[in-house]
Amino acid sequence: MRNPYVTGAYVTGRKYYGRKEMLDYLLHGVSSSYWVVGNRRIGKTSLLRQLEHLALAEGQLAPLYWDMQGCDTFKGLGQYLADAVQDHRERFEALGLSRAELSDENALTLLARLRRAAARADRELLLLCDETEVLIKIAMRAPRSMQRLHRELTGGGGLRVVATSTRAIYQLHDVCSDWPTSPFLAGFDMSQTLGSLTPHSARALIVQAQEPEDGRVQAAPDVVETISDYTNNHAYLIQLLCSRLFQPEGRLRPVTEDDLEVDPLLKGFFRIDFNALTDADHQIVWAAHRANVIDEAALHKLLGGDPADLHRRLHNLERLGYLRRVYGQIATGNQFLADWLNAERDAVDAIPAAPTSETAMQTALRRQQSQEQSFLVTRLNRQRARLVELEAIRARDLLDVSPQVLAEIEQTQTEIRHMRRLLDEMHDSFPETPSFREI
Numbered sequence: 001m002r003n004p005y006v007t008g009a010y011v012t013g014r015k016y017y018g019r020k021e022m023l024d025y026l027l028h029g030v031s032s033s034y035w036v037v038g039n040r041r042i043g044k045t046s047l048l049r050q051l052e053h054l055a056l057a058e059g060q061l062a063p064l065y066w067d068m069q070g071c072d073t074f075k076g077l078g079q080y081l082a083d084a085v086q087d088h089r090e091r092f093e094a095l096g097l098s099r100a101e102l103s104d105e106n107a108l109t110l111l112a113r114l115r116r117a118a119a120r121a122d123r124e125l126l127l128l129c130d131e132t133e134v135l136i137k138i139a140m141r142a143p144r145s146m147q148r149l150h151r152e153l154t155g156g157g158g159l160r161v162v163a164t165s166t167r168a169i170y171q172l173h174d175v176c177s178d179w180p181t182s183p184f185l186a187g188f189d190m191s192q193t194l195g196s197l198t199p200h201s202a203r204a205l206i207v208q209a210q211e212p213e214d215g216r217v218q219a220a221p222d223v224v225e226t227i228s229d230y231t232n233n234h235a236y237l238i239q240l241l242c243s244r245l246f247q248p249e250g251r252l253r254p255v256t257e258d259d260l261e262v263d264p265l266l267k268g269f270f271r272i273d274f275n276a277l278t279d280a281d282h283q284i285v286w287a288a289h290r291a292n293v294i295d296e297a298a299l300h301k302l303l304g305g306d307p308a309d310l311h312r313r314l315h316n317l318e319r320l321g322y323l324r325r326v327y328g329q330i331a332t333g334n335q336f337l338a339d340w341l342n343a344e345r346d347a348v349d350a351i352p353a354a355p356t357s358e359t360a361m362q363t364a365l366r367r368q369q370s371q372e373q374s375f376l377v378t379r380l381n382r383q384r385a386r387l388v389e390l391e392a393i394r395a396r397d398l399l400d401v402s403p404q405v406l407a408e409i410e411q412t413q414t415e416i417r418h419m420r421r422l423l424d425e426m427h428d429s430f431p432e433t434p435s436f437r438e439i
Contacts, residue, residue, distance in 0.1 A: 001215075001248060001249065001250040003243055003246045004208050004211065004215065004217065004246075005239040005240075005242045005243040005246065006239055007236070007239050007240050007243055010043075010045040010046040010049045011046050011049075011050075012046065012049045012050050012052075012053040013050075013053060014210040014211065015210075016046060016050045016053075017197065017201050017202075017204055017205040017210065017235070018197040018198060018200075018201025018202070018204070018205070018235070019047065019050075019194075019197070019201070021379065022036075022047075022192050022194075023047075023050060023051060023054060025192065025375070026051060026162050026192070027051060027054060027055065027058075027061070027126075027160075029189065031189040032124075032154075032159060032160050032161065033153060033154045033160075033161045033187055033188045033189065034161065034162045034163070034188060034189045034190075034192065035162075035163045035164075035165070035169070035185060035188040035189070035190045036162065036163070036164045036165075036190075036192045036193070036194050037164075037165060037166065037167055037169065037190065037193055037194065037320070037368075038164065038166070038193060038194025038195065038320065039166060039167075039194075039269075039273045039276075039320055039321060040166065040269040040272050040273055041236040041269050042194050042195065042234065042235065042236065042321070043194060043235050043236065044130065044164035044165075044194055045130055045164075047164065047194060048065060048128040048129075048130055048162065048164060049065065049128075051063065051126065051128055051162060052065055052126070052128060055126050060123055060124065061123065061124050061125070061126040061160065062091050062092065062094075062095065062114075062118055062123055062124070062125050062126065063091075063126040063128060064084055064085065064088070064091075064092075064114070064125060064126065064127055064128065065084060065128045065130065066080065066081055066084050066127060066128060066129050066130065067080065067084070067130045067131055068080060068129065068130065068131045068132055068134045068135070069130070069131035069134070070131075070134070071134045071138070072134065072137060072138070073138065073141070073142070074107070074138055074141070074142040074145040074146065074149075075105075077107045077138065077149075078104075078105045078106050078107035078108075078110065079105045081105075081107050081110055081111070082102075082103060082104060082105045082110060085102050085110070085114070086102065086103070089102055092114060092117070094121075095114075095117040095118055095120075095121050095123070096117055096120065096121065097113065097114070097117050101113055107149060108145070108148055108149060108152055111127075111149075111152050111153075111159075112152060112156070114159075115152075115156050115157070115158035115159040116156075116158060117158075118158040118159070119157050119158030120158075123158075124158055124159060124160045125158060125159050125160070126160050126162070127153070127159060127160070127161045127162070128162050129161065129162070129163035129164070130163075130164055131165075132163050132164065132165045132169060133165050133166060133168045133169060135169075135172065135184065136168070136169070136171050136172055136175055139172060139175045139176065139184060140175055143175075143176075143179060146184060147179060147181045150181070150182070150184050150186075150187070151181075153187075154186075154187035154188065155187075161188075163188070164194070166272075166273070166276050167276040167277070167320070167354070167356075168276050168354065168356075169185070170354075170356045170360050170361055170364040171354070171355060171356045171360065172184045172185055173185065173356070173357075173359070173360030173363050173364060174355075174356065174357050174359075174360045177360075185364075185367075189371055189375075190364075190367060190368045190371055191368065191371035191372040191374065191375040192372075192375075193316075193319040193320060193368070193372075195318075195319045195320055195321050196232050196233040196234050196235075196321055197233045197234075197235055197238075198233070199228065199233060200411065201233075202228050202231075202233035202235075202238060203224055203228065205235065205238050205239070205242075206219060206224050206227055206228070206238060206242055206252070207219055207224065216250075217242075217246070217250055217251065217252060218250055218251040218252070219251060219252040220252075220254075222254075223245075223252050223253075223254055223255070224252075226254070226255050227241055227242065227245075227252070227255065229335075230255065230260065230334065230335040230336070231334050231335070231336070232321060232324050232333055232334040234321055234333075234334055237334060237336055240266070241255070241259060241260075244259045245259060260335055260336060260339060262336055262339050262340045262343065266336060266340070267340060267344070270336075270337060270340045271344075271348075271351060273322075274348060274351050275351050275352065275353075275354065276354050277322070277353060277354060278353050278354050278356060278358065278361055279353040280305075280313065280358070281313060281317060281322075281353075282351075282353055283303055284299070284303065284310070284313055284314065284317060284323075285317065285322050285323065285332070285341075286341075287299055287302055287303060288323055288330045288331060288332060289332045289338065289341050292331065293326055293329040293330065293331045294329060294330050294331075295328065295329050295330065296310070296311065296314065296330065299314075299330060309362075311425070312365050312366075312369065313365070314330065315369070315425055316365055316368070317333075318333075321333040321334065321337075322337070372422075373423065376419050376422055376423055377423070379419060380416065380419045380420075380423070383412055383415055383416050383419070384416065386412055387409065387412045387413065387416065390405060390408055390409045390412065391409070393405050394406070394409065
């Protein structure tokens with residue numbers, strides 16, 4: 001049996017696990033502009049490519065994947081966009097556009113032409129923007145053009161935008177601080193953070209549950225649990241560790257210490273991610289790591305400052321995978337990260353903090369948490385309604401209720417408890433927002 005785990009290229013279709021709620025929200029949510037933040041190797045490109053895959057299957061959206069990596073000028077953005085269009089010219093010729101119109105290398109006119117053609121066809125252009133950190137320097141060099149691009153991305157009918165980036169994108173708040181118009185990130189729904197998979201999705205990925213039966217992987221329950229624990233359900237780390245554990249007969253052997261090696265590639269990703277943190281975030285991560293596990297009150301006593309600010313930062317660092325909760329205590333995000341911090345202690349101490357100002361960081365965290373709270377309330381109410389339906393089915397069928405219904409009831413109850421906790425944590429950070437008990 002071939003090793004089924006993917007550690008290099010992006011994945012789509014049945015190779016893509018989890019994030020169903022997020023995908024549905026990005027494709028069908030009420031907003032038309034979304035910005036998803038996540039660390040390196042967490043699956044941002046796979047998310048965009050899966051959105052493209054789903055959009056093509058549904059048929060209502062005309063997807064266009066726009067990779068900005070390596071671009072350093074506004075003119076270059078237009079050339080990259082035109083190249084992306086040419087790669088799938090038939091999709092846009094079907095909207096009534098000629099080859100000459102699709103060859104335009106001016107990003108503003110080409111985008112406007114594409115979205116208007118989509119609207120005339122009673123469809124939407126789904127613009128999937130990857131490696132968008134390049135926009136920070138472009139905004140410094142060409143602020144007026146970037147203001148016009150912002151207006152095009154957030155204000156026109158016939159267009160749905162999903163952009164992904166690392167936390168470095170928060171620097172755009174500083175770059176846009178003297179703009180006479182709205183800052184570039186304004187108008188984007190930033191409620192979605194790309195972090196760990198749910199435990200259910202992580203287990204499915206480990207055993208390759210979406211493959212045909214002869215392509216699934218065998219693993220003892222304790223091995224699955226160990227993989228989940230060491231990786232904190234981080235999709236790339238799961239694939240990496242499982243790839244090391246995979247045996248030709250189609251099973252995963254137990255984890256050894258050698259399997260947790262942080263190779264040079266992983267070291268580079270961790271370094272880039274750590275560089276995206278501010279000084280205050282560095283202090284929090286180091287304090288939690290050195291303590292092994294620590295509660296929030298003890299962390300505040302150690303670091304001082306505003307407890308609400310600490311709570312906001314902890315929430316964000318958990319979502320991104322730098323930290324996690326272990327029986328209510330705060331710990332390093334996963335075993336690979338912990339080993340890297342131990343092995344590279346002196347070098348990590350020397351990594352400079354992100355140039356993002358504290359003002360920009362606070363602006364970003366407040367906006368994201370407010371949008372996330374709104375998203376969670378909507379999702380919570382949907383799950384409550386579904387639980388009522390399931391309980392009615394169980395009451396009707398009594399002893400004949402199916403295992404699938406019982407499993408969905410348990411899963412729905414787990415998700416509701418998780419959302420309750422998140423909403424109460426947000427209320428602790430922002431007393432002006434409602435807690436779960438007030439919803």
